[in-house]
Amino acid sequence: MEDTGIIELYFARDESAIKETDKKYGAYCTAIAMNLLNSREDAQECVNDTYLSVWERIPPHIPECLRAFLGRMTRNISVERYRKLHAKKRFSGMETALDELAECLPSDENVERAFDAKMLADSLNEWLDRLEERDRMLFVRRYWFGDTAKALAAKMGFSEAGVSRKLARLRDSLREALTERGML
Amino acid sequence: MYGAVSEIREDIVEQAADYRFKKSPARFAVPLGIAASVCLIGGGIGLAAVLSNGSNVPVANSAETAAGGNVPATVAATVNETYAIILDPNTGMQVGWEDMPLYDKFNWFKRGDIEFTSRKYTGSTYGDIPAGKVGEKLYDVTLTTIETFSVKEFTMPAEVYAIEGIDTDAAVALKYDGTDDYYVFISRGYFPDSVGGMIDALSLRDTMKLGTIYIEQVYNGVNGFYMYDPLTMTDAMAETIWKFLDECREVRFVSEGAFVGYRQLFTISADAELIGTANHGIWFTDNGYMITNIMEFGYAFYIGSERIQQLMDDLGVSAQEPYLSTFEVYDAPQTTYDTGDYGIDADYLGSETTVMYTTSLPQTIPE
Numbered sequence: 392m393e394d395t396g397i398i399e400l401y402f403a404r405d406e407s408a409i410k411e412t413d414k415k416y417g418a419y420c421t422a423i424a425m426n427l428l429n430s431r432e433d434a435q436e437c438v439n440d441t442y443l444s445v446w447e448r449i450p451p452h453i454p455e456c457l458r459a460f461l462g463r464m465t466r467n468i469s470v471e472r473y474r475k476l477h478a479k480k481r482f483s484g485m486e487t488a489l490d491e492l493a494e495c496l497p498s499d500e501n502v503e504r505a506f507d508a509k510m511l512a513d514s515l516n517e518w519l520d521r522l523e524e525r526d527r528m529l530f531v532r533r534y535w536f537g538d539t540a541k542a543l544a545a546k547m548g549f550s551e552a553g554v555s556r557k558l559a560r561l562r563d564s565l566r567e568a569l570t571e572r573g574m575l
Numbered sequence: 576m577y578g579a580v581s582e583i584r585e586d587i588v589e590q591a592a593d594y595r596f597k598k599s600p601a602r603f604a605v606p607l608g609i610a611a612s613v614c615l616i617g618g619g620i621g622l623a624a625v626l627s628n629g630s631n632v633p634v635a636n637s638a639e640t641a642a643g644g645n646v647p648a649t650v651a652a653t654v655n656e657t658y659a660i661i662l663d664p665n666t667g668m669q670v671g672w673e674d675m676p677l678y679d680k681f682n683w684f685k686r687g688d689i690e691f692t693s694r695k696y697t698g699s700t701y702g703d704i705p706a707g708k709v710g711e712k713l714y715d716v717t718l719t720t721i722e723t724f725s726v727k728e729f730t731m732p733a734e735v736y737a738i739e740g741i742d743t744d745a746a747v748a749l750k751y752d753g754t755d756d757y758y759v760f761i762s763r764g765y766f767p768d769s770v771g772g773m774i775d776a777l778s779l780r781d782t783m784k785l786g787t788i789y790i791e792q793v794y795n796g797v798n799g800f801y802m803y804d805p806l807t808m809t810d811a812m813a814e815t816i817w818k819f820l821d822e823c824r825e826v827r828f829v830s831e832g833a834f835v836g837y838r839q840l841f842t843i844s845a846d847a848e849l850i851g852t853a854n855h856g857i858w859f860t861d862n863g864y865m866i867t868n869i870m871e872f873g874y875a876f877y878i879g880s881e882r883i884q885q886l887m888d889d890l891g892v893s894a895q896e897p898y899l900s901t902f903e904v905y906d907a908p909q910t911t912y913d914t915g916d917y918g919i920d921a922d923y924l925g926s927e928t929t930v931m932y933t934t935s936l937p938q939t940i941p942e
Contacts, residue, residue, distance in 0.1 A: 419592070459585045462592065467581055512582030519587055531591035534580050547596040552696070 394457040401449040409442045416458055420465040426537030427469040437472055441465045466535065511569075518568045522561070529554075530561050672729075677751045678702070678758050681718035681731040684749075689764035691747065692871075694851025702851040704748045704757040710737030713747060735760075738849055740778035745870070746850045759851035761870055770865075770876050771824030777850055783869070785813045786844035786854070790892055808843070812890055816843065819886045823865070826876045840883065841892055845869055859883045 392411050400408035420441055424434035441464045454460035519527050529547070532538045540558070544551045672680070682693040695702025718731045736748040736757065745765040748757040767773035774780060788806040842858035847869055857867040863880040866873050887893060 456585060456589060458592065459589050462588060463581065463585070470581065509582070511579045515579050515582070516584050516587070519583065525596065527587065528591050528594040528596065531583060531587055532594070535583055535588055536591065543596075 397457060398449060398453060401446065409446060412442060412445065412457075412461070413438075416461050419458060420461055423462055423465045423536055424469045426539070427466065427473060433472055434469070437465060437469045440468050444468070514569060514572055515565070518565055522564075526557070526561055529557060533558055677731065677754065680729065681720050681733070681751070684716045684718045684733075684760070686714070686716065686735075689762055691749075691760040691762050693749070694759040694761060699851070700853035701846070701848045702759050704738060704759055704849065706755075706757065708739045708849060709748050709757050710739050712736050713743060716749075740781060741849060742776035745776050759849070761850060763872075765870070766872070767828050767874060769824065769828055770820060770826045772828070773867075773874060774820060774824070777847065777870070779847065779869075780817070782849040783845055783847040783852075785816055786846065788812065788890070788892060789842045789844070790840075806892060815886070815889045819882075819889070823876070823878055823882070826865075826878055829864075829875050829877050840887065859886070 392415065397408055397411045397415070400411060417438065420438045421434055424437040425431065428434050428437065441461060444464055445461065519530065522530070529543065532543060532546075533540070538546075540551045540554045544554045547554065676697065678693055678695040679697055682696065684691055693702065713735045716733055716735055718733055720729050720731075732752045734750045734752070736750065737743050738746055738748050738759070741747075742765070744762060746759055746761045749760050750757050765776075767776055777783070785808050787808055790806060839858045840861055842856045844854055844856055845867070846853055846855075850870065852869045855867070855869045855871075857865065857869070859865055859878070860883075861880065863878055863883060864875050865878045865883070866875045868874075
């Protein structure tokens with residue numbers, strides 16, 4: 392079904408909207424959640440929460456791109472779940488990716504105290520725009536989608552160590568960019 | 576803190592959702608237990624990326640250069656192995672600095688403007704040099720590495736030696752201070768002047784072992800791989816190939832020029848322990864080039880189609896007709912072009928950047 396048709400089902404308050412969403416984008420959302428949480432059970436719960444949240448938001452919201460809307464919501468819900476669970480135990484999924492980023496992003500406290508979070512997001516987007524496409528995609532696949540270095544290595548034809556080196560250089564570059572803007 | 580990542584623009588995320596990375600198999604050296612054909616697949620395309628000096632622009636065809644006999648400016652190495660990272664194969668986590676072997680911590684050095692990089696790494700087949708093959712001491716170096724998590728700089732003094740029979744401009748042996756082992760480091764600035772120059776400088780007659788012949792069978796665009804029909808190398812075949820190489824000694828090196836718009840007719844896998852080469856390849860193209868990555872860089876020589884055909888006749892192999900009839904070529908902005916019949920339009924590809932191949936048809940290999 393076309394996205395417009397699915398959105399129309401939401402507007403009509405037809406519960407088959409969720410079924411159609413799951414049919415078309417269930418695997419996409421589950422993959423995002425799984426990458427971040429490394430637990431099928433937690434991932435499935437996050438995807439279900441995503442559907443519920445979408446049901447509550449459409450209408451009145453009309454997403455320009457349904458897949459992007461679902462992906463972002465799944466990611467945000469998964470990150471929230473990760474935060475809740477993180478205090479109890481350590482994970483090999485999200486944790487690794489976030490630990491890597493910790494070295495080049497300001498802490499929550501600093502962001503709240505000194506900067507508008509949107510400024511940080513804008514800076515991040517500007518920095519991404521300056522990257523070569525391949526590097527930009529690598530960064531987003533790793534830190535937005537949560538792909539593992541191993542998975543990226545397979546996609547790119549590199550060794551895992553090669554991917555890690557590339558990511559390390561990208562993080563250095565991001566750190567420099569944020570430092571130049573006085574955000575670090 | 577991670578909210579910022581969630582706010583990455585939608586168009587970027589959407590592009591990444593469907594993004595297909597162009598594979599860059601800089602190393603063919605995967606464990607030999609895995610089908611050797613896997614190590615050879617995609618070599619042409621991958622090397623084009625590796626050899627494009629860090630950019631994604633495919634290099635131009637250098638047939639004219641070959642005819643003119645001038646060796647073009649070589650591609651400068653941009654590999655900078657500043658950071659030492661190893662991932663534990665079982666956990667996927669980074670191995671701690673203290674637990675890393677020296678050859679993974681300190682894997683490159685510079686001599687003047689020339690960078691030398693190690694062939695020894697965790698999981699590598701070769702890269703060690705027996706003490707009996709180590710020649711005279713050349714100089715001392717200090718290797719520098721930045722450890723990624725602490726961002727601290729570490730240094731390691733070492734001694735550099737010649738490798739018996741190998742041109743020291745091409746490869747050297749390195750011994751870390753306080754240890755007794757020697758490891759191969761190859762120059763990222765070495766390019767042979769001719770086929771004969773390469774054979775002599777790398778002592779290939781003595782050190783290179785020819786492996787399986789892979790005849791191109793079909794381009795499997797779905798996975799971005801070539802598939803090959805393997806043929807076991809016999810002594811007679813090996814001798815035929817060496818005779819051919821000897822007859823081509825004067826053929827001049829033409830840099831990386833032939834990496835676009837060709838079809839691989841067949842490929843020969845090759846090991847050369849003294850330069851740390853495991854399961855790399857020498858391949859022959861339908862537009863007359865012999866290309867090899869035995870030194871990681873692709874070295875291309877314009878042999879000529881007739882001589883290559885003669886070699887195939889002498890070996891008793893023939894290139895098979897590919898099964899595919901149609902595939903598509905994507906350029907960077909994801910514009911799709913249908914090239915029609917199998918074969919890549921060289922002029923067309925030469926004008927594009929970030930070329931990626933895929934197929935428009937589901938692929939099945941006929942009985």
